[in-house]
Amino acid sequence: MxxxxxKVALLGCGVVGSEVTRIITTQSADLAARIxxxxxxxxxxxxxxxxxxxxxxxxxxxxxxxxLVKRGDIDVVVEVIGGIEPVRTLITTAFEHGASVVSxxxxxxxxxxxxxxxxxxxxxxxxxYEAAVAGAIPLIRxxxxxxxxxKVNRVLGIVNGTTNFILDKMDSTGAGYxxxxxxxxxxxYAEADPTADVEGFDAAAKAAILAGIAFHTRVTIDDVHxxxxxxxxxxxxxxxxxxGCTVKLLAICERARDGRSVTARVHPxxxxxxxxxxxxxxxxxxxxxxxxxxxxxxxYGPGAGGAPTASAVLGDxxxxxxxxxxxxxxxxxxxxxxxxxxxxxxxxxxYHISLDVADKPGVLxxxxxxxxxxxVSIDTVRQQGRNQGGGDEAATEQDGGPGAPPSGSWGREGxxxxxxxxxxxxxxxxxxxxxxxxxxxxxxRGVASIMRVEGE
Amino acid sequence: MxxxxxKVALLGCGVVGSEVTRIITTQSADLAARIxxxxxxxxxxxxxxxxxxxxxxxxxxxxxxxxLVKRGDIDVVVEVIGGIEPVRTLITTAFEHGASVVSxxxxxxxxxxxxxxxxxxxxxxxxxYEAAVAGAIPLIRxxxxxxxxxKVNRVLGIVNGTTNFILDKMDSTGAGYxxxxxxxxxxxYAEADPTADVEGFDAAAKAAILAGIAFHTRVTIDDVHxxxxxxxxxxxxxxxxxxGCTVKLLAICERARDGRSVTARVHPxxxxxxxxxxxxxxxxxxxxxxxxxxxxxxxYGPGAGGAPTASAVLGDxxxxxxxxxxxxxxxxxxxxxxxxxxxxxxxxxxYHISLDVADKPGVLxxxxxxxxxxxVSIDTVRQQGRNQGGGDEAATEQDGGPGAPPSGSWGREGxxxxxxxxxxxxxxxxxxxxxxxxxxxxxxRGVASIMRVEGE
Numbered sequence: 085m086x087x088x089x090x091k092v093a094l095l096g097c098g099v100v101g102s103e104v105t106r107i108i109t110t111q112s113a114d115l116a117a118r119i120x121x122x123x124x125x126x127x128x129x130x131x132x133x134x135x136x137x138x139x140x141x142x143x144x145x146x147x148x149x150x151x152l153v154k155r156g157d158i159d160v161v162v163e164v165i166g167g168i169e170p171v172r173t174l175i176t177t178a179f180e181h182g183a184s185v186v187s188x189x190x191x192x193x194x195x196x197x198x199x200x201x202x203x204x205x206x207x208x209x210x211x212x213y214e215a216a217v218a219g220a221i222p223l224i225r226x227x228x229x230x231x232x233x234x235k236v237n238r239v240l241g242i243v244n245g246t247t248n249f250i251l252d253k254m255d256s257t258g259a260g261y262x263x264x265x266x267x268x269x270x271x272x273y274a275e276a277d278p279t280a281d282v283e284g285f286d287a288a289a290k291a292a293i294l295a296g297i298a299f300h301t302r303v304t305i306d307d308v309h310x311x312x313x314x315x316x317x318x319x320x321x322x323x324x325x326x327x328g329c330t331v332k333l334l335a336i337c338e339r340a341r342d343g344r345s346v347t348a349r350v351h352p353x354x355x356x357x358x359x360x361x362x363x364x365x366x367x368x369x370x371x372x373x374x375x376x377x378x379x380x381x382x383x384y385g386p387g388a389g390g391a392p393t394a395s396a397v398l399g400d401x402x403x404x405x406x407x408x409x410x411x412x413x414x415x416x417x418x419x420x421x422x423x424x425x426x427x428x429x430x431x432x433x434x435y436h437i438s439l440d441v442a443d444k445p446g447v448l449x450x451x452x453x454x455x456x457x458x459x460v461s462i463d464t465v466r467q468q469g470r471n472q473g474g475g476d477e478a479a480t481e482q483d484g485g486p487g488a489p490p491s492g493s494w495g496r497e498g499x500x501x502x503x504x505x506x507x508x509x510x511x512x513x514x515x516x517x518x519x520x521x522x523x524x525x526x527x528x529r530g531v532a533s534i535m536r537v538e539g540e
Numbered sequence: 541m542x543x544x545x546x547k548v549a550l551l552g553c554g555v556v557g558s559e560v561t562r563i564i565t566t567q568s569a570d571l572a573a574r575i576x577x578x579x580x581x582x583x584x585x586x587x588x589x590x591x592x593x594x595x596x597x598x599x600x601x602x603x604x605x606x607x608l609v610k611r612g613d614i615d616v617v618v619e620v621i622g623g624i625e626p627v628r629t630l631i632t633t634a635f636e637h638g639a640s641v642v643s644x645x646x647x648x649x650x651x652x653x654x655x656x657x658x659x660x661x662x663x664x665x666x667x668x669y670e671a672a673v674a675g676a677i678p679l680i681r682x683x684x685x686x687x688x689x690x691k692v693n694r695v696l697g698i699v700n701g702t703t704n705f706i707l708d709k710m711d712s713t714g715a716g717y718x719x720x721x722x723x724x725x726x727x728x729y730a731e732a733d734p735t736a737d738v739e740g741f742d743a744a745a746k747a748a749i750l751a752g753i754a755f756h757t758r759v760t761i762d763d764v765h766x767x768x769x770x771x772x773x774x775x776x777x778x779x780x781x782x783x784g785c786t787v788k789l790l791a792i793c794e795r796a797r798d799g800r801s802v803t804a805r806v807h808p809x810x811x812x813x814x815x816x817x818x819x820x821x822x823x824x825x826x827x828x829x830x831x832x833x834x835x836x837x838x839x840y841g842p843g844a845g846g847a848p849t850a851s852a853v854l855g856d857x858x859x860x861x862x863x864x865x866x867x868x869x870x871x872x873x874x875x876x877x878x879x880x881x882x883x884x885x886x887x888x889x890x891y892h893i894s895l896d897v898a899d900k901p902g903v904l905x906x907x908x909x910x911x912x913x914x915x916v917s918i919d920t921v922r923q924q925g926r927n928q929g930g931g932d933e934a935a936t937e938q939d940g941g942p943g944a945p946p947s948g949s950w951g952r953e954g955x956x957x958x959x960x961x962x963x964x965x966x967x968x969x970x971x972x973x974x975x976x977x978x979x980x981x982x983x984x985r986g987v988a989s990i991m992r993v994e995g996e
Contacts, residue, residue, distance in 0.1 A: 233854020398689020
């Protein structure tokens with residue numbers, strides 16, 4: 085084994101950085117044996133050097149991150165600061181000074197992965213970021229390497245623990261969104277400002293990264309259609325249960341059937357209870373990958389937290405160090421397909437629509453005609469009284485044909501009723517246009533909820 | 541991109557080999573883009589060259605595998621023949637002639653992985669075998685690379701699809717073992733001679749490979765304690781259900797609590813229905829990994845079949861080709877801990893024991909005394925009449941203390957009853973000795989079933 089150590093600089097020393105430091109300092113013999121040379125923590129850049137950090141050697145702390153990455157003797161820079169700047173500049177500077185970079189920065193990678201990869205390649209160093217997606221779960225490396233000889237057609241995942249905790253709570257207790265968010269905040273699963281999680285920004289960044297790797301193209305967060313879960317109601321969850329489904333905030337990356345484009349989106353969706361993702365509880369993450377030869381794979385584990393994220397960072401650090409020792413680099417960006425990202429309107433999906441309608445004859449015929457006009461087939465229709473969940477309901481199933489109204493009259497005279505329609509698969513644009521037209525019907529008093537149905 | 545192709549030799553062209561050939565020939569542009577150079581199938585060694593193989597170029601077939609691996613211009617040899625010899629000699633010869641090897645051969649790797657790794661290292665080439673364990677599921681690479689900075693303490697997996705199909709069938713239909721095996725055979729999930737699967741040899745080979753990689757030591761199939769599922773009865777499955785459990789054939793690799801040894805074993809076990817492995821259905825595989833920093837991870841997917849196995853082979857092939865291009869090698873064997881493998885007697889587990897006992901007073905006291913004498917604590921005791929599943933039963937729970945008999949008499953006069961005891965955790969040797977002593981009791985007419993309880 086080489087005795088001269090590889091030098092590691094750490095940028096950021098919060099929850100993840102402290103854990104990375106702890107593992108590097110306490111597991112040094114194991115890491116050295118696995119790398120083939122010892123590693124040495126050469127410096128830790130922090131904003132507040134006087135904060136108490138257990139187990140972090142005070143003499144390594146510096147507030148000058150730029151000087152640290154410019155030292156010239158650093159083999160690998162580990163970045164766990166987050167955000168776009170100054171991190172982008174620091175990473176680029178690290179590359180220019182010959183260091184490989186291990187990052188947990190989903191926002192930066194989703195915004196600007198291509199130029200960072202290009203810069204790393206230009207300087208003959210590695211850029212690894214397993215920790216940027218789904219915490220400890222090995223996902224980037226399996227997609228990039230284990231499935232390198234396969235053709236991935238779909239990635240469907242729960243990649244945000246905060247929102248999964250909230251939805252799981254709503255599902256198991258019947259709580260509303262606000263109540264579940266409050267509990268997530270109290271337990272530390274949600275941040276004081278939960279926007280990045282509940283509005284789907286965090287999941288959208290991860291979707292962009294996953295789609296780019298899975299389809300060998302470039303996808304940025306701006307390409308990802310994004311809907312958060314703030315509008316998911318207890319009634320939506322109850323509707324899902326009636327269908328044998330549960331609601332999850334999903335990141336979905338798909339190759340179009342003709343293979344000429346890809347899509348990436350984040351939104352709440354109903355998935356059947358029989359789907360492996362349906363049983364992912366609490367703050368856990370899981371990602372389902374469908375590949376042509378491999379079939380259906382699922383990767384499951386803790387999606388966040390100091391230690392799990394540090395595990396992913398350390399795996400990348402060992403790989404980057406091994407490559408440094410062998411004077412080589414690992415697999416870099418693979419974006420050769422240059423497949424374009426199609427807009428949400430092109431995504432083929434199904435809608436579950438709850439309508440508040442006038443309770444009178446002919447309503448269903450009117451509604452069904454609107455679906456037919458947009459060439460959207462109806463799978464099932466369920467009519468129920470205002471007292472949701474009561475026994476006063478009827479259901480019919482159709483075996484295809486765009487929205488032909490069932491014979492007979494469903495409505496009762498006067499008052500309001502609700503009509504739950506589940507469609508067959510259709511382009512999102514057609515489904516969305518159908519909903520717009522429905523809103524214009526006199527007999528439709530309101531659209532109580534719209535949710536996509538996935539995972540079937 | 542380099543235009544001179546990398547040359548690949550294929551040994552074996554059965555179900556997996558045909559699929560590997562199909563992907564190499566039909567996905568050549570994608571593979572070239574991902575590797576950085578085209579690959580060329582230079583020869584395919586088969587035993588029966590005249591057999592019809594759709595999509596396999598007849599001009600590439602040869603019966604002389606040795607000459608093929610000796611050509612000297614082969615960059616990577618893909619071995620999907622299986623078995624120990626002549627494969628070991630062919631692989632060694634390939635190394636000597638400068639070729640990296642991708643293998644799906646669990647038996648060989650579990651018998652002799654260390655010497656093959658040494659030979660590969662000696663010749664500066666790669667030995668990859670993702671396909672040897674759990675088919676398409678990325679497992680070897682995540683364990684070896686993604687978790688390279690973590691400390692794995694436990695690997696618990698369903699790694700044999702045939703036995704999982706059989707147990708799932710027994711669980712869902714109440715069928716007995718023979719009936720379920722017949723169905724597995726009829727559907728092609730079990731081979732005409734199912735010994736390797738049902739006696740646990742296949743799973744034991746995989747356990748040896750996983751344990752060696754997870755704990756950075758050397759484990760061969762001879763180190764793995766092995767029990768098949770041929771003695772699992774419908775009554776065992778029913779007993780498991782009563783406990784809120786299901787029965788799975790598990791491969792379990794563990795680091796001892798003191799960290800100084802490891803264990804590896806394959807046997808049927810009850811696991812709680814709430815455990816993620818409990819819901820792994822049919823011929824699917826899943827492996828649960830517990831690591832210190834990462835926490836609990838699970839990898840799920842198709843564990844066998846031509847296309848899934850080919851996916852894993854192709855992933856390794858791309859990696860081996862990339863390394864050839866870069867004139868480097870990937871991470872090789874990492875067995876630096878040299879942790880010894882402890883015998884089954886040292887494994888700490890729990891037993892679920894069903895006893896046929898004389899139905900008279902004092903029996904429970906006698907039985908409980910035997911547990912106490914072996915320092916085994918009883919968790920629960922359930923007594924039931926001969927008519928299994930009937931209402932005539934009583935249960936007690938104890939809160940620890942080695943097997944103190946509950947007060948009062950449980951037995952009824954005359955006849956037979958059955959007593960179901962679930963222990964707390966204890967060394968397998970003590971549990972096994974307890975069962976031997978129980979068999980010697982006059983009042984114990986027989987031991988109806990013994991099964992370990994895992995995953996809690």
